[in-house]
Amino acid sequence: MTPGLADGPGFGVYVHWPFCAAKCPYCDFNSHVRHQPVDQQRFAAAFRRELAAMRERTGPRTVSSIFLGGGTPSLMAPETVGAILEAVAGHWTVPDGVEITLEANPSSVEAERFRGYRAAGVDRVSLGVQALDDRDLRFLGRLHTVEEALAAVRLAREIFPRLSFDLIYARPGQTVEAWRAELEGAIGHAADHLSLYQLTLEDGTPFYALHKAGRLAVPDADRAADLYEATQEVTAASGLPAYEISNHARPGAESRHNLIYWRYGEYVGAGPGAHGRFVENGRRVVTFTERHPETWLDLVERKNTGVTGGEVLSRTEEADEFLLMGLRLAEGIDLERYAQLSGRALAPERVALLREEGLVAPVGNSRLRATPAGMAVLDALVADLAR
Structure with missing residues (x-):
């Protein structure tokens, strides 16, 4: 049984850092490249204000997990991360031992910065490795090499109690045999949690446009199914069975934050493009914020929140979402x-x-x-x- 099931689905805080060093051609996340330094102090102040506005809506809660996602949160200074975590602890109850995850790209990893994140309270890092093949890393638009990725994995293992990393499969020309070998190699690098995603062609991305123009071929449905089956076999045999469609972990190493989503718990979202789902006045509400970073920043500075919309879910909508999320879990x-x-x-x-x-x-x-x-x-x- 995965952790915390008897304690209910939990309450999480998600904070979105929207900036990246480069935009990957497969990515449809709310991420933005800026060629001038970001005013991190100003953004940190805005995060504090939006979190305060969320606290007014949720009332007192006990936080089960905090997740710093993006974008590339590892582009944040440790001081920025510390300010955000202090704000969360100032508004809700944050018990000892709460999972605090930060997403990082291997190309933005520095030992001093990682130690700064750990000192700020981060206890779990999720590395966007994506491939253990230099040619495919270039194809995916990644800025790191395999050597840099593995160095980041080793460093993260030294500094953080918990580590996860992502890989993308069903890449053009990828065989089942090659994927098995790559996955076995990844597991051999001391991973206790892996997020393994099939490459998808999302509307609006460069990869989607290339595929539509006939210039990018991906594995067909049968090959993709074979790759998925191989994924399940290799991870299960290595002691990292799937606990969700795309996520695999050793027992006890499951992502507690993502379990909140899949178990249909509550969470607030702060930052550009962040979503939240929580109970307010007895009904589950959905919130979403302005996606453009500087526009969000201006809204927060003027109105204390960048929330631009939301809805109150009906019982039928809640039940449907509960089914859709919960049936993803083993x-x-x-x-x-x-x-x-x-x-x-x-x-x-x-x-x-x-x-x-x-x-x-x-x-x-x-x-x-x-x-x-x-x-x-x-x-x-x-x-x-x-x-």
């Missing part, structure tokens, strides 16, 4: 909680049919999970269950 969903959110239980005859088709399976008497076959068609599965 532990599946709590059937009683679904009934509480939706006001009705899942239809027994529909569950029975999906079990016969091999798409879902019970977990004890109180939970339901998607099988590997169900994971492959998750959106359709959720739509069928939610009818």
Whole structure:
């Protein structure tokens, strides 16, 4: 059982640092390149103000995890990180031992900076390695080499108690054999958590445009399925089974922050383009902020928040989101909680049919999970269950 299940899904704080040294051609995240130094003190002050505004909305809470994402948060000075973490602790209760994660790119890793993050309170780093092949790193637009990536992994292992890194597979021309060897090599570098993502061509990215123009070929659906199956086999055999569709960990090393999302917990989002989902006045609300960094900054300085929109979810919307997020997990969903959110239980005859088709399976008497076959068609599965 992954950590914290008996304690509820938790409450998280997500802070988005939107700046990168370069924009990767596959990336559709809210990230921006600036050729002049960013005024970090001004942004840190804005983060403090937006977090204060979020505290007014959530009321007192106990924080389960803090995640500094981006963009490239490792471009932040340790002092900026420290100011943000102090603000979080000033507004909510932050117990000892809370997971505090910072995303980092190997090209922006420095020993002094890493030690500064650790001193500020960061206890987990997530490295955007993406590939252990120099040619593919160049193709993916990454600024580091394999040697630099592995040096960053070693350094992170020395300084932080917990480490994760990302890899992208289903790259053009990638064979199952080559991916198996690369993945085994990655696991051999002392990883206790891996996020393994299939390359996707997101609308609006350079890769999408190249593919549409016939200039970029990616593995077809059958090859992609073979690569996914190999991923599951190699990680499970190495003691890092999938606990979510794309995430693998040794027991106890799961990402506590991401578990909040997948278990349909609550979280606030601060920073340009950040989203939040939390209960306010008895109803779950969604918030999202202005995406453009300098526009967000101006809004916060004038209005104390960069929130530009949001909505109150209906019970049906909450239940649908709960299904979509929870069925990504190997532990599946709590059937009683679904009934509480939706006001009705899942239809027994529909569950029975999906079990016969091999798409879902019970977990004890109180939970339901998607099988590997169900994971492959998750959106359709959720739509069928939610009818």
